[in-house]
Amino acid sequence: MESLRALYRIGNGPSSSHTMGPKKAAEQFRSKHPKAKHFKIWLYGSLAATGKGHLTGKAIETCYADRDMELIWEPKTFLERHPNAMKFAAYDDNMKMIDEWTAYSVGGGAIIDDFSEENHQSVYPLKSMKEILKWCNSNGKQLWEFVEANEGPEIWDFLSEVWKSMEASIKRGLEAEGTLEGGLKLPRKAHTYKLRAQNFAGQVKRRGMLFAYAHAVSEENAAGGEIVTAPTCGASGTLPAVLKYHKAFNKHGKSSILKALATAGLIGNIIKTNASISGAEVGCQGEVGTACAMASAACAQLFGGTIYQIEYAAEIGLEHHLGLTCDPLLGLVQIPCIERNVFAAARALNHANYALLSDGRHRISFDEVVETMWNTGHDLPSFYKETSLGGLSLYKGLADD
Numbered sequence: 001m002e003s004l005r006a007l008y009r010i011g012n013g014p015s016s017s018h019t020m021g022p023k024k025a026a027e028q029f030r031s032k033h034p035k036a037k038h039f040k041i042w043l044y045g046s047l048a049a050t051g052k053g054h055l056t057g058k059a060i061e062t063c064y065a066d067r068d069m070e071l072i073w074e075p076k077t078f079l080e081r082h083p084n085a086m087k088f089a090a091y092d093d094n095m096k097m098i099d100e101w102t103a104y105s106v107g108g109g110a111i112i113d114d115f116s117e118e119n120h121q122s123v124y125p126l127k128s129m130k131e132i133l134k135w136c137n138s139n140g141k142q143l144w145e146f147v148e149a150n151e152g153p154e155i156w157d158f159l160s161e162v163w164k165s166m167e168a169s170i171k172r173g174l175e176a177e178g179t180l181e182g183g184l185k186l187p188r189k190a191h192t193y194k195l196r197a198q199n200f201a202g203q204v205k206r207r208g209m210l211f212a213y214a215h216a217v218s219e220e221n222a223a224g225g226e227i228v229t230a231p232t233c234g235a236s237g238t239l240p241a242v243l244k245y246h247k248a249f250n251k252h253g254k255s256s257i258l259k260a261l262a263t264a265g266l267i268g269n270i271i272k273t274n275a276s277i278s279g280a281e282v283g284c285q286g287e288v289g290t291a292c293a294m295a296s297a298a299c300a301q302l303f304g305g306t307i308y309q310i311e312y313a314a315e316i317g318l319e320h321h322l323g324l325t326c327d328p329l330l331g332l333v334q335i336p337c338i339e340r341n342v343f344a345a346a347r348a349l350n351h352a353n354y355a356l357l358s359d360g361r362h363r364i365s366f367d368e369v370v371e372t373m374w375n376t377g378h379d380l381p382s383f384y385k386e387t388s389l390g391g392l393s394l395y396k397g398l399a400d401d
Helices: 016-032 045-049 056-064 129-139 143-151 155-175 190-197 202-222 238-249 254-274 288-302 307-319 337-356 366-379 396-400
Strands: 010-012 038-044 068-074 084-091 097-107 110-113 226-228
Touching (some): 010 016, 016 038, 016 084, 016 097, 016 110, 038 045, 045 084, 129 143, 129 254, 129 307, 143 155, 143 288, 155 190, 155 202, 202 238, 238 337, 288 337, 307 366
Antiparallel strands (some): 038 084, 097 110
16 A cells, blocks of 8 residues: 555645646646647546536646647546546647657546556555454554554654644635635535534534534635545545544544544555545545545544444445445536535544444454445446536536526
């Protein structure tokens, strides 16, 4: 498995696979051909189907502002390796092709091509939860200690920056008001939820603020603001909301939060390695489902759970999102994406509580649910996987109401 640095990426929304990934690929190809005068870029499959709503074109155009560039949209053409495919071609002054490159945006801002995986060194010798739990049990370690043992102590400086960025996105989102761009005329809700929650006490206030935190990050993402992929842009609101909730109401310090971030990242890494976190590949179960599993595990750890209870919480988080489709209205990361982050955060608290009331034993393992999610994703028709051709996305008339 790769480093957590390849999972938690600080960047601008609204989509890690449609904005961050294509921009990264465009920058790589442009830097390889600094003297080229003309460029053609083809966007295929899911990348093209919802690319305009995800600001894919704008992300790529910023890399070629001083060059002649043609962007070609091919939403009905799906390349075999991954539904988020793009092809770059560079030309000289006489329109003679210099080079071409096909790349795939596989989720979380990661890019691969037809020849090799993304160049991130594998830092984890184990990649299944079963193996990791066995190592922890044999060595008397916690899951976050497994992360530290493989990443080194410098991982805490990185996670500190991740948490700093997460908190900043919550702060900006809670203060921002107005309507999100894109055609749905969707009003921001984080600020209002915060104001209303503060009028209450007890559980209503706590849950209201949790909702506000998740709204804040998801709305910042939808507006193209800076967020942290956790594991993706579209699912970036769930984990920060749960961690902020624990800091605000359960008084957890920074050290505990960073350890929870490490454990959550480990959960996301296992899913990314053995299945997928790409909505275009497996549907929203791979995005919000993974985010909920990550947040559930983090929450269980912050409540003092054992490694087995933490694994159980993560398993519940993913299991009960199985089959969740990716069907955004108008191809925007707004409806139903924002609310899904909010309720995934609320469910994460419930999952942790449920797991902590048990002894950690259960019939279906986390690894088995990850495998099931992968198989379920491949069985889903393509119009339920980020193409905006099925499910809720069919109700485009709502944008005119």
